[in-house]
Amino acid sequence: MSKVAIVTGSNKGIGFAIVRALCKQFDGDVYLTSRDEGRGVEAVELLKKEGLNPKFSILDINSSASIAKFKDFIQTTHGEIDVLVNNAGIAFKNNATEPFHVQAEVTNGTNYFATRDFCNAIFPLLRPHARVVNISSVCGFLKKINGKEPESLELQKKFADPKLTQDELSGMVNKFIELTKTGNHFEYGFPNSAYNVSKVAVSSLTKIQQREFDTSRPGDDIVVNSVHPGYVDTDMSSHKGPLSPDEGAIAATWLALLPENVTTPRGGYVWHDKTVVDWENGPTPSEY
Ligand SMILES: NC(=O)c1ccc[n+]([C@@H]2O[C@H](COP(=O)([O-])OP(=O)(O)OC[C@H]3O[C@@H](n4cnc5c(N)ncnc54)[C@H](OP(=O)(O)O)[C@@H]3O)[C@@H](O)[C@H]2O)c1
Structure with missing residues (x-):
């Protein structure tokens, strides 16, 4: 049976570039997924014009019905999964007018809670040696929990x-x-940033997920890492990032294709240049 890779939120931006890279480097079926069918099909067509052949499925990680339907489809069609890239995410713009508590709920609702829920639903389908990549951010570095001291230091702990x-x-x-x-x-x-909390939570979740696999499926060599993709030219960054989406996809794709029985990184926080960063203390290889 052929191998299967899934990338969430991949109709555009970094996720789209990860699908493109996996289509070139992964020996198996690659799923471009989107919460909107029209945007997803259009994205697949773009890659087909490049001679690539991703598969498509609709998936909204905020919807438990969509998650259940997707899981059922993958289980029936393929049985198991080899690569999962949790890329779907949102960020309010700096000039957003929604009250901060709304931004906090909505941002964490997608970036943390929906990612967690999708993982918990789909993880039983992971095959031995599966690789999971959670897209975090420079904002997911632990020291971004930087509210009032010493309370923030206690929270970091x-x-x-x-x-x-x-x-x-x-x-x-x-x-x-x-x-x-x-x-x-x-x-x-x-911190005064809902996005920072959501991404620190994603990197913290990554470590928990790795520990859970090490306990529940020892010997199955399932590896989970989080990655800061770099500051990337996408809609989310209002196209201010200096890296192209293809450059932003490099470290995530590398983590998705880590060889069998790799010893590091496992449960790691990885920079866009593939450096495994000490998540608690740093240093980070660059400012962003
Ligand atoms: N760009 C950067 O500089 C940067 C830096 C660090 C980390 N990141 C992270 O990298 C990831 C990709 O960001 P990006 O810059 O490529 O942003 P983007 O261009 O805005 O793309 C985000 C993707 O996520 C999808 N998405 C959002 N909510 C979803 C949901 N509930 N279910 C399924 N898909 C959903 C979007 O779908 P729609 O098209 O339907 O909205 C879109 O396809 C995010 O996790 C982001 O936080 C980005």
Whole structure:
């Protein structure tokens, strides 16, 4: 049976470029997925014009019905999955007028909670030696939890606690969202950025997921890493990033194709130049 790779939110931007790279480098079927059928089909057509042959499926990670339908489709069609890239994400623009507590809920709703829910639904389909890549950000570096001190330093310790569970992590993200409603989040140590909290949570979740696989499926060599793709020229960055989407896809694609029984990185936080970064202490190889 042929191998299968899935990239969420891949009708444009970095996800689209990851599909393009996987079509060239991965020996198997590559799924371009989109929450909108029209945008997804159009993206597939673009790659077909380049001589590539991605498959398409609709997938909205915010919808439990969409997740269930997608899982059922993959299970029936392929049985198992070899590569999963959790790329779908959102960011409010700096000049967004939505109240901060709304931004906190919506941003974390997609970037953290929907990613977590999709993983928890689809992970049972991962084949031994599967590779999972969670797209984080420079904003997912632990020190981006930089609200008032010393509370922020205590929060950093909690996010990095090697015994942290998914439920506890979700509780911390929910606490942030609650605190934004009264404007007390900074006092409690959280940053003034909903996006930073969501991406730190994604990198923290990555470590938890790796620990869970190491316990529940020891010997199956399932590897989960998070990656900062770089500052990339996409709609999200308002096309200000200096890297092209293809350049932003390089480290994620490398992580998706890590060889069998690799010892590092596992549960790591990886920079766009493929450096495995000490998530808690740094340094990071560059500013962004
Ligand atoms: N660009 C950067 O400089 C940068 C830097 C660090 C990290 N990142 C991260 O890289 C990832 C890709 O970002 P990008 O710059 O390529 O952004 P983008 O061009 O805005 O693309 C985001 C993609 O995610 C999809 N998406 C959003 N919510 C979704 C949902 N609920 N279900 C399924 N798909 C959904 C979007 O679909 P629609 O087209 O339907 O909206 C789009 O395809 C994100 O996780 C982002 O946070 C980006």
